Amino acid sequence: xxxxxxxxxxxxxxxxxxxxxxxxxxxxxxxxxxxxxxxxxxxxxxxxxxxxxxxxxxxxxxxxxxxxxxxxxxxxxxxxxxxxxxxxxxxxxxxxxxxxxxxxxxxxxxxxxxxxxxxxxxxxxxxxxxxxxxxxxxxxxxxxxxxxxxxxxxxxxxxxxxxxxxxxxxxxxxxxxxxxxxxxxxxxxxxxxxxxxxxxxxxxxxxxxxxxxxxxxxxxxxxxxxxxxxxxxxxxxxxxxxxxxxxxxxxxxxxxxxxxxxxxxxxxxxxxxxxxxxxxxxxxxxxxxxxxxxxxxxxxxxxxxxxxxxxxxxxx
Numbered sequence: 302x303x304x305x306x307x308x309x310x311x312x313x314x315x316x317x318x319x320x321x322x323x324x325x326x327x328x329x330x331x332x333x334x335x336x337x338x339x340x341x342x343x344x345x346x347x348x349x350x351x352x353x354x355x356x357x358x359x360x361x362x363x364x365x366x367x368x369x370x371x372x373x374x375x376x377x378x379x380x381x382x383x384x385x386x387x388x389x390x391x392x393x394x395x396x397x398x399x400x401x402x403x404x405x406x407x408x409x410x411x412x413x414x415x416x417x418x419x420x421x422x423x424x425x426x427x428x429x430x431x432x433x434x435x436x437x438x439x440x441x442x443x444x445x446x447x448x449x450x451x452x453x454x455x456x457x458x459x460x461x462x463x464x465x466x467x468x469x470x471x472x473x474x475x476x477x478x479x480x481x482x483x484x485x486x487x488x489x490x491x492x493x494x495x496x497x498x499x500x501x502x503x504x505x506x507x508x509x510x511x512x513x514x515x516x517x518x519x520x521x522x523x524x525x526x527x528x529x530x531x532x533x534x535x536x537x538x539x540x541x542x543x544x545x546x547x548x549x550x551x552x553x554x555x556x557x558x559x560x561x562x563x564x565x566x567x568x569x570x571x572x573x574x575x576x577x578x579x580x581x582x583x584x585x586x587x588x589x590x591x592x593x594x595x596x597x598x599x600x601x602x603x604x605x606x607x608x609x610x611x612x613x614x615x616x617x
Contacts, residue, residue, distance in 0.1 A: 360401075
């Protein structure tokens with residue numbers, strides 16, 4: 302009965318039994334309900350994907366009892382505020398992922414210590430295992446050919462004096478080289494000793510080291526549920542951290558721009574105030590100049606009248 306309910310929730314959403322009016326009110330935002338798994342909405346719920354694996358009873362992964370609904374995920378994807386919810390949900394998700402990665406690293410260290418204690422003494426034969434599928438190997442081989450062709454072409458162009466053309470070919474070769482490196486990083490090679498145990502540095506699983514009898518089984522580890530789950534957790538930690546760093550940089554730049562605009566506005570107001578003060582000072586100087594000229598004219602008129610009166614008395 303419980304399994305049937307969960308199946309209906311995942312297909313039709315958690316509000317399928319709600320009254321019509323209530324359903325209309327919550328339409329488009331049912332995914333925000335507390336019983337909906339927000340990790341699943343983001344695209345990855347480790348507990349859901351690793352459910353029923355052997356490690357769930359050995360590690361602190363736990364189980365997720367919330368609804369994992371594609372209908373709710375569609376609502377979330379279509380919501381106009383999806384970016385706001387994504388930022389909020391990733392902020393809550395990151396600490397959980399980081400705790401799982403730390404626990405996996407602790408398992409790696411502990412299991413390696415156990416392997417070292419039980420390792421056989423003396424010279425031990427070693428072998429290298431490549432986890433890359435054959436189809437991917439063929440892709441890498443083709444990319445390597447293209448890279449070598451680009452480098453050969455770059456050398457020919459350089460000998461002919463076409464430096465720009467040579468530089469362009471080298472840049473193309475570098476791009477192909479980076480692509481090859483990315484593929485190789487996703488399918489690493491491991492050097493292990495024969496007839497002893499080996500520990501995966503991604504998920505911390507300890508298993509029998511490869512030998513001539515178990516090569517296929519050893520390779521199968523890298524496509525197993527546990528390994529892929531922990532590999533995905535590590536990738537998600539990097540992805541969320543990078544997105545948060547980019548958001549912090551954008552916020553800092555926006556705040557710096559706002560601060561610059563505020564300072565610019567303050568300077569403009571200061572310039573206007575200085576201009577008004579200078580204008581007031583010029584008006585004061587002109588006013589004083591007019592007053593001084595007026596007082597000077599009065600003194601000249603008084604002196605002129607005094608001289609006329611003196612001349613009149615002398616004639617009399």
